[in-house]
Amino acid sequence: MGTHLSLTVNGRAVSADIDPRTLLAQLLREHLRLTGTHVGCDTGQCGACTVHLNGRAVKSCNLLALQAQGASVTTIEGIGEPARLHPMQEAFREHHGLQCGFCTPGMVMNALELVRRHPNPSEDTVRAELEGNLCRCTGYHNIVKAIVAGAAAMKR
Amino acid sequence: MNAPIVGQPIRRKEDARFLTGDSTFTDDVNVHGQTHACFLRSPHAHARIRGIDRTRAAASPGVLAVFTGEDLAEAKVNGLPCGWLITDVDGQPMKEPPHPALALGKVRYVGDHVALVIAETLNQAKDAAELIEVDYEVLPAVVKAGDARKPGAPVVHEAAPDNTCFVWTIGDRTAVERAFSGAHHVTKLEFVNNRLIPNAIEPRAALAQYAPGEDAYTLHVTSQNPHVERLLMAAFVLGLPEHKLRVIAPDVGGGFGSKIYLYAEETAITWASKRVRRPIKWTAERTESFLSDAHGRDHVTRAELALDRNGKFLALRVATTANMGAYLSTFASCIPTILYATLLAGQYTTPAIHCEVTAVFTNTAPVDAYRGAGRPEATYVVERLVDTAARELGIDRAEIRRRNFITEFPYQTPVALNYDTGNYEATLAEAIRLADVAGFETRRKEAERRGMLRGLGYSTYIEACGIAPSNIAGALGARAGLFESGEVRVHPTGSVTVFTGSHAQGQGHETTFAQIVAGRLGIPIENVDIVHGDTGRILFGMGTYGSRSIAVGGTAIVKALDKVIAKGRKIAAHLLKAQDSEIDFVNGEFWVKGTDRCKTFAEVALAAYVPHNYPLETLEPGLNESAFYDPANFTFPAGSHICEVELDPATGTTRIVNFTAVDDFGKVINPMIVEGQVHGGLAQGIGQALLEGCAYDPQSGQLLTATLMDYALPRADDLPAFKVGLKETACTHNPLGVKGCGEAGAIGAPAAVINAVIDALAQFGVRDVEMPATPERVWRAILGARTAKKAA
Numbered sequence: 001m002g003t004h005l006s007l008t009v010n011g012r013a014v015s016a017d018i019d020p021r022t023l024l025a026q027l028l029r030e031h032l033r034l035t036g037t038h039v040g041c042d043t044g045q046c047g048a049c050t051v052h053l054n055g056r057a058v059k060s061c062n063l064l065a066l067q068a069q070g071a072s073v074t075t076i077e078g079i080g081e082p083a084r085l086h087p088m089q090e091a092f093r094e095h096h097g098l099q100c101g102f103c104t105p106g107m108v109m110n111a112l113e114l115v116r117r118h119p120n121p122s123e124d125t126v127r128a129e130l131e132g133n134l135c136r137c138t139g140y141h142n143i144v145k146a147i148v149a150g151a152a153a154m155k156r
Numbered sequence: 157m158n159a160p161i162v163g164q165p166i167r168r169k170e171d172a173r174f175l176t177g178d179s180t181f182t183d184d185v186n187v188h189g190q191t192h193a194c195f196l197r198s199p200h201a202h203a204r205i206r207g208i209d210r211t212r213a214a215a216s217p218g219v220l221a222v223f224t225g226e227d228l229a230e231a232k233v234n235g236l237p238c239g240w241l242i243t244d245v246d247g248q249p250m251k252e253p254p255h256p257a258l259a260l261g262k263v264r265y266v267g268d269h270v271a272l273v274i275a276e277t278l279n280q281a282k283d284a285a286e287l288i289e290v291d292y293e294v295l296p297a298v299v300k301a302g303d304a305r306k307p308g309a310p311v312v313h314e315a316a317p318d319n320t321c322f323v324w325t326i327g328d329r330t331a332v333e334r335a336f337s338g339a340h341h342v343t344k345l346e347f348v349n350n351r352l353i354p355n356a357i358e359p360r361a362a363l364a365q366y367a368p369g370e371d372a373y374t375l376h377v378t379s380q381n382p383h384v385e386r387l388l389m390a391a392f393v394l395g396l397p398e399h400k401l402r403v404i405a406p407d408v409g410g411g412f413g414s415k416i417y418l419y420a421e422e423t424a425i426t427w428a429s430k431r432v433r434r435p436i437k438w439t440a441e442r443t444e445s446f447l448s449d450a451h452g453r454d455h456v457t458r459a460e461l462a463l464d465r466n467g468k469f470l471a472l473r474v475a476t477t478a479n480m481g482a483y484l485s486t487f488a489s490c491i492p493t494i495l496y497a498t499l500l501a502g503q504y505t506t507p508a509i510h511c512e513v514t515a516v517f518t519n520t521a522p523v524d525a526y527r528g529a530g531r532p533e534a535t536y537v538v539e540r541l542v543d544t545a546a547r548e549l550g551i552d553r554a555e556i557r558r559r560n561f562i563t564e565f566p567y568q569t570p571v572a573l574n575y576d577t578g579n580y581e582a583t584l585a586e587a588i589r590l591a592d593v594a595g596f597e598t599r600r601k602e603a604e605r606r607g608m609l610r611g612l613g614y615s616t617y618i619e620a621c622g623i624a625p626s627n628i629a630g631a632l633g634a635r636a637g638l639f640e641s642g643e644v645r646v647h648p649t650g651s652v653t654v655f656t657g658s659h660a661q662g663q664g665h666e667t668t669f670a671q672i673v674a675g676r677l678g679i680p681i682e683n684v685d686i687v688h689g690d691t692g693r694i695l696f697g698m699g700t701y702g703s704r705s706i707a708v709g710g711t712a713i714v715k716a717l718d719k720v721i722a723k724g725r726k727i728a729a730h731l732l733k734a735q736d737s738e739i740d741f742v743n744g745e746f747w748v749k750g751t752d753r754c755k756t757f758a759e760v761a762l763a764a765y766v767p768h769n770y771p772l773e774t775l776e777p778g779l780n781e782s783a784f785y786d787p788a789n790f791t792f793p794a795g796s797h798i799c800e801v802e803l804d805p806a807t808g809t810t811r812i813v814n815f816t817a818v819d820d821f822g823k824v825i826n827p828m829i830v831e832g833q834v835h836g837g838l839a840q841g842i843g844q845a846l847l848e849g850c851a852y853d854p855q856s857g858q859l860l861t862a863t864l865m866d867y868a869l870p871r872a873d874d875l876p877a878f879k880v881g882l883k884e885t886a887c888t889h890n891p892l893g894v895k896g897c898g899e900a901g902a903i904g905a906p907a908a909v910i911n912a913v914i915d916a917l918a919q920f921g922v923r924d925v926e927m928p929a930t931p932e933r934v935w936r937a938i939l940g941a942r943t944a945k946k947a948a
Contacts, residue, residue, distance in 0.1 A: 021279060035184035036177015038409070040357045041442040045864035048357055075177065082172035089175040093167055096832045100662030101174025102181065102358040102409025123877065130872035134864070136357050136410050137662045139839030139901075140872040142832060 010078030047133030057113035076105035091150030099137035165828035194281035198263035201297035201857020218280030253313035264482035267447025304516035327510035335471030339462035351454035358409020381699020452526020485524035495530030501569035539907035611916025615908035621896035622707030622791035642712035650758030657697020658709030678744025703896030715783030795819030808935030822895035837901020845909035
């Protein structure tokens, strides 16, 4: 029927036969039911669909699933659990860095990428690096605080 | 003694699921046998439909059905209703042209719904939609509000040949004219309040299921008010009894007004789910959101303020044309009237006010409430006039406000509202302190040395929230009540589930409401869960909009808690062999006054459900109470916003260097959440002032800002860190003393920003810059003023 695809998602081997038009975001949400990755804009502007592909943050609504052939993908479901949050997730909670929660998974995934490149980010660096992630609820004030605090916590 | 809960920045109960991807938004819900919907939308702003050929689409692979407006009409599906009747200045009802869920005969805006395709997969539905052949006779379009009533303008609806929905007035015209004729000074301005597109990051979505065995429907939908959605869709459109339609709004990813309304998409797929006997899912793509979510604002206004020689306001005269778009959305008509003109007193004692509002139809998307809804527009009128008048009269801008502040409460305005309480001088003084206004001149000079321009702008706003006393709303045209319901279900071992008719789209109700409950019952907050967003579980609800959840929804919960405690007292009295009147309820324990005898809340709950030792002859078992609360008045949050900008005269770029907001929301349950609400509102207000503007091509009616690449939503580096402060005067007419905080930022900010921009440009003689004050507009304003100066 479709094209065969094999990859690793959150450390688990996954394979599927898919319509070649399938986007990576659709593969995650519809085939694997990993609905924590959200689609907000279809044009790579909002960043709600951000996941890690071989350790780098990418917008999964702008990639074909086939581009992840053989790759390792990490989604928000692979970062932490409600009872055991990742330090970055904990920082978002502590600093009220989320309201409706729709942009949040993408924010966290991009925040982790940001810390990888800037282990001690200033607020200005965080604001600049959030260029690709839109939030309509928080005015970013608390997201910026959360990421600075999360970066510090990740060193502990 | 338990630690206090109310008033504390408790971390949110809902966060863990949102942070881990464990949340459930509508598009995350999938059911067995689900099909997918695609809407074919009009590519024209205005066209007659001469015919629709769906043969090829219907035969396309995977397609179950293709429906058009004629199918809905044949099935006697009604149009989408408007929930608010405005009566014209001549006593006539507003014009309410039909609003079919799928276009019938004509399309009236780009994005209007032409046909519904249902297929096994989304790609199959999209492919098939491209095969539908529509024969359009393209008609000229009217796009701008100001053009709608010009002679010869294209007619949007035959029922309104002059494109006028209504002309409505409020206030005493004679008194206003008398005051103007004797005034020392008159300040005049004309404004456009720019049209905005809400852009919640979660697009609208719906999943409709029909169960033939029960002849009943279940609709998952992105809604701020599922009961209202059910009432409108069942009773008014589909002709169903309400118990046959369950509406579930699970986690909702932002709303800002845009998810209040009954939309065509969920209506059409709910109807179609019975036809195809399969569940149907539809999720908007972002461009569909731009095209068909209800837009906000879009006013053209002429306003005049009359003053005496001391800067006292004598009268205000306002004439506004409001764009309704192509159809009346659910609450469209009350936004530029009841929620706008009644706020024109602002924080001031202006004794005479008159406002005339002309609402017009155009070939654009429907316009309805967007965060603030009428109140940002009113604040913009008042606060821009006040700043301009101060400059013209040479009075300090804070001082002219102080001279006109209302200081005695209750205060009856000349435009219907009765403010119960407030302290405007206190919020202004605190904002001035936090913003370091005293140091501004030094900062301005320092900026000048770098070739930059600094400006400072004030906005002292008021809003009417806690919507609304049903009888007053009804007298003003509301076709619904505006109360709220709450139910407190105490479980046998003393934990509590609360069911509320309010709904959250990010406001943190699961935490704030749980704080209220835990605080009142003296139980740990972990023992309280809040349930919302499901007509199948919650007894009724009017939903969340107009910053009403805490004031109306929160109070309904308090009323139910009062009943729980009253019944608990009776149970405790029986268990403790005392009179009801001898029982005190303190910190989760029922005490016999003056003794050491007590029963815990959990013990009383257990007795209610295991009534072995229980006054069954006089008291029902169980501990489950509900209440409806209809507010006695609106609440009146108010505050002072101060914006400081730095402009680059070479490029026209405006940067916000400081933004200070000091607000009075009455009693605050969770200051962390309240401050977050302020931040978000400010971002949207600043977005309106500097970045966001919906643009339609004025001739063709094509939406030019139909993606996030064309419409500038504020990003993190567009905004400053905010300085937020709170002052508190308790609301006098609800037991929590709360007023509401969700919209304040969006209401106060636009005027503060533009006043700051004008302050920076005043040296060139610039009096106004239209929103959004983009670099191009600011640069042109400077150039224009310099050119005019040279010519003079």
